[in-house]
Amino acid sequence: MAGxxxxxxxxxxxxxxxxxxxxxxEKYPPTIREIGKQVQISSTSVVNYNLKRxxxxxxxxxxxxxxxxxxxxxxxxxxxGLIDESQLPGVAIRIPVLGAIAAxxxxxxxxxxxxxxxxxxxxxxxxxxxxRNTDKLYALRVQGDSMIDASVMDGDVVILRHQERAExxxxxxxxxxxxxxxxxxxxxxxxxxxxxxxxxxxxxxxLCDPATVHVQGKVVGVYRSI
Amino acid sequence: MAGxxxxxxxxxxxxxxxxxxxxxxEKYPPTIREIGKQVQISSTSVVNYNLKRxxxxxxxxxxxxxxxxxxxxxxxxxxxGLIDESQLPGVAIRIPVLGAIAAxxxxxxxxxxxxxxxxxxxxxxxxxxxxRNTDKLYALRVQGDSMIDASVMDGDVVILRHQERAExxxxxxxxxxxxxxxxxxxxxxxxxxxxxxxxxxxxxxxLCDPATVHVQGKVVGVYRSI
DNA sequence: TCCAAAAACGAACAAACGTGCTTTTGGGGG
DNA sequence: CCCCCAAAAGCACGTTTGTTCGTTTTTGGA
Numbered sequence: 001m002a003g004x005x006x007x008x009x010x011x012x013x014x015x016x017x018x019x020x021x022x023x024x025x026e027k028y029p030p031t032i033r034e035i036g037k038q039v040q041i042s043s044t045s046v047v048n049y050n051l052k053r054x055x056x057x058x059x060x061x062x063x064x065x066x067x068x069x070x071x072x073x074x075x076x077x078x079x080x081g082l083i084d085e086s087q088l089p090g091v092a093i094r095i096p097v098l099g100a101i102a103a104x105x106x107x108x109x110x111x112x113x114x115x116x117x118x119x120x121x122x123x124x125x126x127x128x129x130x131x132r133n134t135d136k137l138y139a140l141r142v143q144g145d146s147m148i149d150a151s152v153m154d155g156d157v158v159i160l161r162h163q164e165r166a167e168x169x170x171x172x173x174x175x176x177x178x179x180x181x182x183x184x185x186x187x188x189x190x191x192x193x194x195x196x197x198x199x200x201x202x203x204x205x206x207l208c209d210p211a212t213v214h215v216q217g218k219v220v221g222v223y224r225s226i
Numbered sequence: 227m228a229g230x231x232x233x234x235x236x237x238x239x240x241x242x243x244x245x246x247x248x249x250x251x252e253k254y255p256p257t258i259r260e261i262g263k264q265v266q267i268s269s270t271s272v273v274n275y276n277l278k279r280x281x282x283x284x285x286x287x288x289x290x291x292x293x294x295x296x297x298x299x300x301x302x303x304x305x306x307g308l309i310d311e312s313q314l315p316g317v318a319i320r321i322p323v324l325g326a327i328a329a330x331x332x333x334x335x336x337x338x339x340x341x342x343x344x345x346x347x348x349x350x351x352x353x354x355x356x357x358r359n360t361d362k363l364y365a366l367r368v369q370g371d372s373m374i375d376a377s378v379m380d381g382d383v384v385i386l387r388h389q390e391r392a393e394x395x396x397x398x399x400x401x402x403x404x405x406x407x408x409x410x411x412x413x414x415x416x417x418x419x420x421x422x423x424x425x426x427x428x429x430x431x432x433l434c435d436p437a438t439v440h441v442q443g444k445v446v447g448v449y450r451s452i
Numbered sequence: 453t454c455c456a457a458a459a460a461c462g463a464a465c466a467a468a469c470g471t472g473c474t475t476t477t478g479g480g481g482g
Numbered sequence: 483c484c485c486c487c488a489a490a491a492g493c494a495c496g497t498t499t500g501t502t503c504g505t506t507t508t509t510g511g512a
Contacts, residue, residue: 067293090318090348122350151377224448
């Protein structure tokens with residue numbers, strides 16, 4: 001394999017980049033003339049000529065006599081190193097909204113039984129710093145203002161990754177037996193006690209017995225739709 | 227609200243379904259004649275007529291005199307129950323992150339010059355209840371804890387739709403001349419004064435002269451990545 | 453330097469495509 | 483019954499857009 005990137009002329013690379021940009025921006029492919037205008041080619045036939053080359057390299061697909069009848073071959077563009085992952089059209093991840101999270105109630109749902117949820121939150125991979133283990137992700141709608149200390153409001157949706165243990169510094173959703181409430185706090189194991197630190201520094205941390213704190217999951221993100 | 231689904235004629239529903247199917251399949255929108263052929267409409271003007279209706283309902287967007295210049299408003303299709311989540315394309319929309327929003331500084335960037343942003347926030351159309359005017363969307367990173375009264379923290383990303391006037395009850399990002407700061411508040415025009423109401427009821431509203439308040443945009447969403 | 457292939461060019465053509473105009477159809481209300 | 487009007491239909495016009503062709507320029511190797 002001769003490295004396709006070097007085989008392309010500057011113009012062909014320009015054309016390719018413009019098509020990529022145009023498609024991600026406008027949601028449909030450009031016309032020959034729109035390409036020509038951007039890449040400083042006065043003649044439509046020259047654009048057509050280079051598109052034919054790109055088609056021979058199977059970087060694009062064309063449909064005869066159809067306006068805007070061209071499509072990018074994202075897979076090959078990626079394997080040939082002509083684009084990187086960040087340029088790929090973002091893929092949506094569907095996170096099941098398993099229920100609500102309220103002050104006075106534990107989270108009752110079991111994430112592993114997340115099959116027949118009727119409510120989903122669609123996010124993108126880019127929104128999750130770490131796109132692994134997406135099958136362990138679930139979301140909960142916040143009810144009430146009891147988590148205002150974490151700047152989480154009534155109606156917010158919290159995205160969680162299911163796990164039962166937490167590392168120091170992770171933000172977790174935890175059920176506190178003593179207070180009989182679910183809370184969102186930063187987790188610190190200070191010696192024999194667990195320190196739960198609110199995100200808002202104006203509030204005081206809670207110290208409690210590890211046996212009475214039940215981690216429901218790690219908080220990955222919070223979304224508020226206005 | 228009269229339930230938009232009933233307001234549509236059978237033909238309009240057919241057209242809509244075909245566009246959805248076509249876009250999902252071909253990755254670009256159909257032409258008027260391609261629609262007509264499928265929906266058994268001999269006249270292009272009838273298709274055009276119904277497309278105009280669909281545009282009035284803000285279910286689609288059209289670009290004048292551009293071939294295949296139509297786009298679906300997935301967000302509204304979803305909220306109106308015309309499609310379900312499974313039909314949503316796994317495609318993300320990219321919102322340019324134009325800069326930061328901090329207490330002591332006005333927002334300096336002009337959304338219309340949002341071309342060469344190097345930072346993007348990828349979201350899904352489902353996250354925006356109303357996916358119109360996606361080109362007017364932009365995002366800002368929050369610096370500092372000055373907006374804690376709106377439960378917006380340092381590091382949060384605020385998604386905005388550019389507009390210079392606000393309706394009562396809308397949450398806006400506004401520059402206050404008197405205080406020399408940008409703030410996120412609910413907008414109420416009470417007589418001759420503007421009342422800016424914090425989202426957190428524990429804080430007090432601000433009353434100010436309309437001439438000294440500059441709306442930067444309507445807040446559409448807030449995302450916090452942990 | 454010369455030559456042939458590749459690339460670029462300009463113009464013209466034809467198909468595709470959006471738009472506007474006029475006419476017809478089909479109820480619903482006065 | 484007539485009138486009104488949304489909806490549909492057919493058609494034609496002008497623009498957009500893809501294609502083709504003859505020619506010129508550039509490129510690279512003999």
